[in-house]
Amino acid sequence: xxxxxxxxxxxxxxxxxxxxxxxxxxxxxxxxxxxxxxxxxxxxxxxxxxxxxxxxxxxxxxxxxxxxxxxxxxxxxxxxxxxxxxxxxxxxxxxxxxxxxxxxxxxxxxxxxxxxxxxxxxxxxxxxxxxxxxxxxxxxxxxxxxxxxxxxxxxxxxxxxxxxxxxxxxxxxxxxxxxxxxxxxxxxxxxxxxxxxxxxxxxxxxxxxxxxxxxxxxxxxxxxxxxxxxxxxxxxxxxxxxxxxxxxxxx
Amino acid sequence: xxxxxxxxxxxxxxxxxxxxxxxxxxxxxxxxxxxxxxxxxxxxxxxxxxxxxxxxxxxxxxxxxxxxxxxxxxxxxxxxxxxxxxxxxxxxxxxxxxxxxxxxxxxxxxxxxxxxxxxxxxxxxxxxxxxxxxxxxxxxxxxxxxxxxxxxxxxxxxxxxxxxxxxxxxxxxxxxxxxxxxxxxxxxxxxxxxxxxxxxxxxxxxxxxxxxxxxxxxxxxxxxxxxxxxxxxxxxxxxxxxxxxxxxxxxxxxxxxxxxxxxxxxxxxxxxxxxxxxxxxxxxxxxxxxxxxxxxxxxxxxxxxxxxxxxxxxxxxxxxxxxxxxxxxxxxxxxxxxxxxxxxxxxxxxxxxxxxxxxxxxxxxxxxxxxxxxxxxxxxxxxxxxxxxxxxxxxxxxxxxxxxxxxxxxxxxxxxxxxxxxxxxxxx
Numbered sequence: 001x002x003x004x005x006x007x008x009x010x011x012x013x014x015x016x017x018x019x020x021x022x023x024x025x026x027x028x029x030x031x032x033x034x035x036x037x038x039x040x041x042x043x044x045x046x047x048x049x050x051x052x053x054x055x056x057x058x059x060x061x062x063x064x065x066x067x068x069x070x071x072x073x074x075x076x077x078x079x080x081x082x083x084x085x086x087x088x089x090x091x092x093x094x095x096x097x098x099x100x101x102x103x104x105x106x107x108x109x110x111x112x113x114x115x116x117x118x119x120x121x122x123x124x125x126x127x128x129x130x131x132x133x134x135x136x137x138x139x140x141x142x143x144x145x146x147x148x149x150x151x152x153x154x155x156x157x158x159x160x161x162x163x164x165x166x167x168x169x170x171x172x173x174x175x176x177x178x179x180x181x182x183x184x185x186x187x188x189x190x191x192x193x194x195x196x197x198x199x200x201x202x203x204x205x206x207x208x209x210x211x212x213x214x215x216x217x218x219x220x221x222x223x224x225x226x227x228x229x230x231x232x233x234x235x236x237x238x239x240x241x242x243x244x245x246x247x248x249x250x251x
Numbered sequence: 252x253x254x255x256x257x258x259x260x261x262x263x264x265x266x267x268x269x270x271x272x273x274x275x276x277x278x279x280x281x282x283x284x285x286x287x288x289x290x291x292x293x294x295x296x297x298x299x300x301x302x303x304x305x306x307x308x309x310x311x312x313x314x315x316x317x318x319x320x321x322x323x324x325x326x327x328x329x330x331x332x333x334x335x336x337x338x339x340x341x342x343x344x345x346x347x348x349x350x351x352x353x354x355x356x357x358x359x360x361x362x363x364x365x366x367x368x369x370x371x372x373x374x375x376x377x378x379x380x381x382x383x384x385x386x387x388x389x390x391x392x393x394x395x396x397x398x399x400x401x402x403x404x405x406x407x408x409x410x411x412x413x414x415x416x417x418x419x420x421x422x423x424x425x426x427x428x429x430x431x432x433x434x435x436x437x438x439x440x441x442x443x444x445x446x447x448x449x450x451x452x453x454x455x456x457x458x459x460x461x462x463x464x465x466x467x468x469x470x471x472x473x474x475x476x477x478x479x480x481x482x483x484x485x486x487x488x489x490x491x492x493x494x495x496x497x498x499x500x501x502x503x504x505x506x507x508x509x510x511x512x513x514x515x516x517x518x519x520x521x522x523x524x525x526x527x528x529x530x531x532x533x534x535x536x537x538x539x540x541x542x543x544x545x546x547x548x549x550x551x552x553x554x555x556x557x558x559x560x561x562x563x564x565x566x567x568x569x570x571x572x573x574x575x576x577x578x579x580x581x582x583x584x585x586x587x588x589x590x591x592x593x594x595x596x597x598x599x600x601x602x603x604x605x606x607x608x609x610x611x612x613x614x615x616x617x618x619x620x621x622x623x624x625x626x627x628x629x630x631x632x633x634x635x636x637x638x639x640x641x642x643x644x645x646x647x648x649x650x651x652x653x654x655x656x657x658x659x660x661x662x663x664x665x666x667x668x669x670x671x672x673x674x675x676x677x678x679x
Contacts, residue, residue, distance in 0.1 A: 008376040016364050090359040091377055092336040162282065248338040249269065 006097050010104030013076075017105060028112045032068060036061040043181045050186050054212040058124050059183060061117060066207040067180045069110045070142045070200065071171055076102035077150025078167050081158055085251050095244050096237070099151055103143060110139060117211060131210035138206045141229040145199065148232030155243035158251050179204050183214070196221055199228035258348060259429055259460040260311040260334070265343030267304040267329055303329040304484045307343070311462070313428075316455040318475035318492055319464045320499045322625050323568060325481040327464045328433060331355060334462065335431050349428030349460070352379055356433070358418035363407035367398055367417055370406055374421045388424040395450070396420035416443060423450045429460045448473065466568040468496050502626075509627060516552030517622040519610055520589065521545070524630050527597070534628075536599055537635040538644065538652075544574070544594040546610060548622065550586035556615035557586045561594065564626075566605040571650050583615050600652040602644050603634040 018024045036057055043049045044056035052059050077099040081088060084098055114135070121128065157163035178200040179187070187195050195201050202221030208214045304326045311317055319327050332338045334345065335353030360377040361370050371392055375385040385392075393399050396417040398409070406414055432451070448470060455461050455474055465471050471478065471492060478495030480488035480502075488498045512518045523532035527541035536542050544561060561574040574594050577583060584590060607629040612622035634643040638656060 004381050005376040005379075008373050012362060012365060012369070012373055015369065016362065019364055086356075087360050087377065089337065090355045092353065093377070093379075160284075245339045248332065 002094055002097055005093060006101045007104075009097065009101035013102060013105040014108060025112075028109050029116055032061065032064055032113045032116070035068070036064050039064070039181045049182050052183060052185070052212070052214055054126050054214070055124060058120070058126065059208055059212060059214075060181060061120070062208045062211045063180045063204045065110065065113055065117060065211075066138060066142050066204050067175060067178065067200075068113065069106055069139055070146045071175070072106045072109065073103065073143050073146035074150045074153070074167065074171055076106065077147055078153035078157060079164060081154045081247065081251065082161075082164070088251055089248050095247060096240065099147065099154060099240075103147075106143070121211070126212055129210070129213045131213065133210075135207070135210050138203050138210065141226055142200075142203050144233040145225070145229040148229070148234070148236030151233075151236035151240040155240045155247075158243070158247050174198075174200070183208065184218075196224075199225045201225075257313045258310050258346075259313045259315070260309075260348070260462075261346040262307055262309050262334075263344045265304060265307040265330075265333060265340045265345060266302060267326075267333060267338070267340050268300045268302050270300060302484050304333070304340070307486060309479060309486065309489055311460060313349075313460055314458045315477060316461045316463065316475045318471035318478040318495065319462060319481065320466070320468070320471060320478060320495060321481035322502075324625070326484040327481055328355070329484075330481070331431050331433050331462065331464055347429060350379070351429040351431065352425045352427030353431040354378075354422045354425070354433065355431075357415060357422065361406060361414070361418055364405055366405055367393075367402045367409070370417070371421055374418070375425075378422060378425050379427065380425060384426065388426075392417075392420045392424050395423065395446075412443070419443075419447055423447070423454070427459075429462070430454060431462045433464045466566065468500065468566075472496055509624070512549075512551055513622060515554075515619070515621040516550065517554075517612055518549040518551065519546065519622065519624040519627055520549050521547040522608065522610060522624075522628045524596075524608075524628065527595070534630045535633050536630055537633045538601065538603060539598050539635055539637045542596040542599055544596055544608070545591070546593075546627075547589060547591045548586070548610075548612065549589045553585070553587040554612075554614055554621060555585045556583040556617075557590070557621070558583045558613050558615060559592055560611040560613060562609040562611065563601075564607050564609065565650055566607075569650075571601070571606065577615075599632065601632045602646060602648045602650055602652060603632045604646045604650070605629060605631050 018027060021027060023030065039060045040057045043060075044051060049056070054062075080098040080102055081095070088095065088098075153163050153167055175181075177195070177198055179195065184192065184195065184201060184205050196218070202218055202225040205214075205218060206222055307330065319330065321327050329338075331353065332355070333340050334347075335351060335355065337353075337355070358374075360374050362373065365373065371389065372382075372385055375388075376382075380388075393402065396413070396419075398413050398417050401409065401413065406417070409417070451461075451463070451474055461474075463471065463474055475492040477490065478488070478492040479486055480495045480499050482502070488495050509519055509522065523545050524534070524536060525532050525543045525545050526536075527543050532545075533542075546559070546561075548559065550557070558576045560576070562570055563572045563574075565571050576592075579594070607626045610622065610624040610627050611620055613620060634645055636643040637652070644652065
């Protein structure tokens with residue numbers, strides 16, 4: 001019964017997103033392309049950061065695939081309770097349905113952006129490896145981690161509206177602290193450990209490894225990220241469930 | 252279906268409290284809350300526990316249709332929210348034997364950008380129906396709402412009437428064993444309200460358990476088999492529907508809030524609607540007649556800059572009109588001891604029906620409400636022809652008369668007006 005509700009809310013998000021837009025679904029493709037383009041211009045052309053053999057654009061696009069899914073999940077999950085406040089205060093259903101239902105549209109966006117990647121790879125003379133089969137796992141870890149943070153933020157945001165202003169700032173900080181616009185190899189050796197403390201680093205590098213075949217696959221980093229992802233998710237879910245009973249009275 | 256003796260809902264010792272903060276500013280943000288802490292490190296947060304519900308105990312049998320009545324703020328909505336699991340009680344236990352569906356507001360979860368069809372499914376899921384159920388009921392929902400031509404139009408383009416009809420229709424086809432309904436009938440036009448009432452009657456007679464909250468005593472009497480009267484968060488009566496409705500109306504008519512000194516030391520001693528000529532009090536004023544609303548408030552503690560406010564509600568609890576001293580050019584008054592006020596109500600322009608009067612007392616530049624005497628007086632406006640009309644307005648006309656006569660224009664006048672407005676007409 002609540003699965004139907006989840007699918008239905010997910011479907012609503014998908015339908016609504018590009019209704020009354022002139023370019024419609026094309027935005028799903030344009031958004032990551034434009035983002036990767038901007039990165040390429042700023043970091044690749046102006047700042048002249050070193051690029052691997054696959055070229056700056058492709059290596060950024062590959063990590064942006066992961067980052068965008070992460071970012072979208074945090075943003076949507078953390079805002080979902082306030083956006084659906086009338087629903088929360090008037091109808092009973094397990095509140096977890098709301099954040100979980102946001103995953104559908106994120107997955108669809110990801111699939112389309114990944115499809116575009118697969119189309120672009122031969123054009124850039126990049127071969128496919130079996131690593132590509134591991135992409136769903138990297139994605140799942142990123143979404144788990146983001147969901148955990150988002151759940152905590154959503155629950156806290158019911159009482160304190162600050163959360164909605166803090167989240168965009170923090171995520172932006174996190175993006176620059178993560179190897180999105182640069183590769184781990186481009187980081188000076190003495191800072192590398194610091195960057196690796198960021199649980200996103202391993203997973204974003206893993207995206208590049210799966211798609212572009214960049215040599216360095218940091219298995220320890222991935223193990224670390226996986227651990228953090230699970231801890232974040234369960235901590236977030238438990239906090240959410242615990243604060244859940246107060247939502248209606250405070251929202 | 253179980254035999255009628257079986258219990259569908261059991262409520263034991265349920266209470267619910269809210270914390271009301273008495274600090275001037277409520278802290279919406281974390282920073283504000285922390286700043287306040289820093290500035291006033293030793294100040295205890297002045298807050299008060301407000302009991303919205305206290306010691307609620309009752310059982311409802313399968314197939315029973317229970318009307319829950321009480322004045323505004325009696326705790327009806329809180330009770331429904333607890334029953335439908337939207338919020339949790341502070342203490343006590345609730346057992347529900349069967350699937351519960353609740354309708355606390357029509358159209359929750361409707362999204363303006365989605366089409367009627369999409370909203371039927373979304374809203375159905377939100378209310379707890381599964382896909383197969385909605386498919387099965389789809390045609391009935393559409394037919395009841397009468398929107399078949401607009402199924403694929405976004406509901407933001409619907410008229411408000413269509414929107415409400417569709418929203419109610421989805422909800423009405425929900426098939427839970429226990430249905431909780433709050434004041435749904437207060438929407439839509441008279442025709443649709445009748446249709447809703449009919450649908451509700453079908454639901455009730457279909458052997459389902461229904462809890463129904465309403466201010467509309469006619470509807471409660473028609474639909475319900477038993478009733479619960481709430482006042483101040485407690486059950487004051489649980490019995491047959493006619494007993495409960497009688498008690499409710501009696502409590503409203505006698506104005507229990509009269510003669511009590513509240514915690515601000517204020518007492519509403521007397522309130523009456525008086526005939527402007529004779530000065531006799533009446534509870535059945537006639538439309539278009541001249542009246543005065545008289546009230547006597549005793550201040551057991553002095554209050555400077557006091558401003559009495561009168562609110563007049565209709566029988567559904569909708570605010571029809573307010574009378575404020577300051578806005579009426581009477582200014583404010585310093586109170587110490589008894590104060591009598593009289594408001595002039597010349598040519599009463601309320602349409603026939605029952606109205607209730609709430610008396611409030613405020614002071615200038617002060618958010619505190621020093622007195623609230625809800626339903627201190629009720630009166631029934633009687634129909635009477637205005638001017639020398641051949642027919643009088645009745646209770647179906649609405650609540651307030653805004654016209655003051657008019658005239659039929661004769662044909663010659665219409666023509667000459669048209670000629671004047673056309674600039675080319677004069678050129679030849």
